[in-house]
Amino acid sequence: MVLMSCWKSRHKSNSEARLGRIKPELVVLLWFCVTVFGCCTGEMGETKTVVQKDAEFDVTYNDTVTSDNQTIYAFNHTVSRIKTEGVRVSVDVLSQGLETPILFVVRQKQAVLSFQVPLILRGLYQRKYPYSHVARTLCQPPARAASEIQYFYIDVSTLSTLGTHYLLRVSRIESFTLQTDKKFTFTASPSQPQYFKYVFPDGVDTVIVKVSSEMNFPCSVMSIQDIQCPVYDLDNNVAFIGMYQTMTKKGAITVQRKDFPSNSFYVVVVVKTEDEACGGPLRFYPLRPDELIDAGNRSKVVDVVVSPAINLEVYVMGMLFCLGIFLSFYVLTLLMACLENRRMNQKREVLLNPADMSPAETGKTPASPYEYGSFTDNGSILSSEAVTDSATSTDNNYGYMERSLDSVGRSRQESLSSVEEDDYDTLADIDSDKNIVRTKKFLCVSDLARKDKRILSKKYQIYFWNIATIAVFYALPVVQLVITYQTVVNVTGNQDICYYNFLCAHPLGALSAFNNILSNLGYVMLGLLFLLIVLKRDIVHNRALVRNDPNALECGIPKHFGLFYAMGTALMMEGLLSACYHVCPNYTNFQFDTSFMYMIAGLCMLKLYQKRHPDINASAYTAYACLAAVIFFSVLGVVFGKGNMVFWIVFSVIHILATLLLSTQLYYMGRWRLNAGILRRMVYVIYTDCIRQCSGPMYIDRMVLLVMGNIVNWSLAAYGLIERPNDFASYLLAIAICNLLLYFAFYIIMKLRSSERIQCLALVCILFTAVVWGFALFFFFQGLSTWQKTPAESREHNRDCILLSFFDDHDIWHFLSSIAMFGSFLVLLTMDDDLDTVQRDKIYVF
16 A cells, blocks of 8 residues: 555544544644645655555565555564563665665554664774674563454664565564473574573472573674563663673572562573673774674574472471581580590599599598599590609709799689780890790790780780671671672672572572582581580689699699680681672672681691690780781782782782791790891801801791791792782682691691600591592582683683582582581690600700
8 A cells, every 4th residue: 555645644533533522623724734734745845655565474575665665564473471472673775875774663562662774883992893794682561361362563774775586484483481490592683682481380490591602702602581572682781770690601590489470481582792701712903993804604503491490398407417417516526525435434433433432431431533643635544653843953943943833823813804915925134044045055935935925825815806896896887888799690680790509599588599609617616615615624624723633733634615615716707708708709709708717727737836835835926917918919919919920029029028927926935126237247158157157047946937938938929929820819818828737747747756646536636627628629629610700701611510519619618628627636636645744854856
């Protein structure tokens, strides 16, 4: 039908309704003006030809359009509520007129879709990519009746005076609705996006949409959108609504029924114009701002599968499994405590009745346990010989004050607040005495355990109170921040913010990956259990001091539990902060997961050193200040360290200088000063010990440890300077762990070299911990995600759950590492129990 007129309204009914509300005389005047002036204008201008055609599906229309004519294609099709069919419009422009494109407008009952051909899509720096072939899927409004006929029109127009040739084809998409657990394959490109519908089946509340491809590039975006018009399916608008994520080979989004009132959603796949968002190469910058760039072939073959996610039973099973594992350690600890208590009671009965005779039979009154011996903390029995003070020997008599057991007992009753560390060890004569004692060639624990136990106990308790304060001030803003992260992810739908293992991320409430959070429960529960074990030992030791037990007073490694309390607290905080990190894991908050790892490594090294050096161990303020500096460098490395040569040079220099200063401090037991005369003294030592006469080091054991430590640290510094790893936080953690393992190995070797033995319980803990650490590291290095790469590249490492369909490899790392850390703490707690009956002047310092 051809319609030619000077003026034509496409909305006649609406115009008549509005005219009906105007006065009749104004209607006549308006009609006269429009007719007269409109016809005059039409005679002066050009005539517009509008052609409307009844069109059919699956027919290719080969036509030409100019500025003088406009073509309308009228389609109709039957829509059913039972079956949803998609409609796809494909357009090819055969002419090369890019300055005056063809405009296609698709008018539907409840939506309007418009696009131009050639389609111009923009990339970074305003690059322009033209596409002459465009295919779009029409949004399908829901049918209200069981079956109804719907009409839609395609208007084709242009401003080009020359004829522009095009091909138009409208076809039905038979497989528009995705089926559960059935793979569907299709092809998409930047100008030919695809989307399909999925309807939740009965009894399924959560599904996981998995999209995969054998091709890394071109980069693409998968999106989940509600059933509403319009559907945002272009690179420049796909992020406007719903949930979305970039992908190369893998992508997965967990979808819950409660988020979609219509019980259905669209799965949209869009291919991006450039690959930079997925870690691909960036195209050259155009020489002219308006230059069009040929994008080439950017088609991508994609597979999509929608599968039901886990149900409530799996959630409950996972939580019970997690609780059961760690509660079993509580049960095992309780059983061991009961057995130990029973064994001690039996020995006490044997001690009180050595010949199984009652006091009436012997004619003697019951004797005190200390008449025959005394019990140590681990239940062993001492002989009744008098305990000789370690410092009363002629070789080690350097100002040590002899104290009777009665005076020691009385002094324990005094208030701790009345005694300060500054009351001792500050006078000139005492300082001189320290220089004598601490520079002996062979030191015993008695030489470095001369300060009053009350002072040291108060000093080391500060470790616990400081870390508790740090934990509160650190954790509160962290929790607030990760809640904000999760809120942003839920509101914006941008799933590139967080680096989950999307193939095994089980949501619960507002949390996107509840399983990664739950698996951190072990750190908290085992940290609390370690605190209870330390508390029990602390109580037993204090009771022994109150009753003036010679073993507790003068034998064994001095018992100071403040660092143990700090270690248990740090383990609990590691669990809490690791859970916070896994709320939304990314490179900006990875510090949450590593900060208390640095704390734990530092506290373990301090505890090892404190065992044989209780008088000269670092104070809590110094230790936490150093750890704060480590965390400060961790933040700088994450923010500025990636590929920054200047930062790595500065850090490597500071690392080496800190290693040298610490080595000097440990070698001379703190008896040196860093002042203006340090260079002169260094030259003098080199001259006297190396040039004037060649003499070996005075403290060989210490020198061996420090040389090995310097080799390790210098090597790590050189590796960082050469390789410049992107994950600076893990690199810094590796430095701390390597130094801890080196010192622990040295301690064990020197302990065996000094003819000391490792008791059965400590040996079992060492072997068990070593095995668990081995398995834990295996799962850690599986690498299910990495924020060193783009989110799309990180998803290539995603894998399915491997335990109870609920936990992945990283969750198992959490389980095993928490158990291994707990075992490591037990090793530090029990490894010197064999010395509880050995006088301190016979325990060597190393």
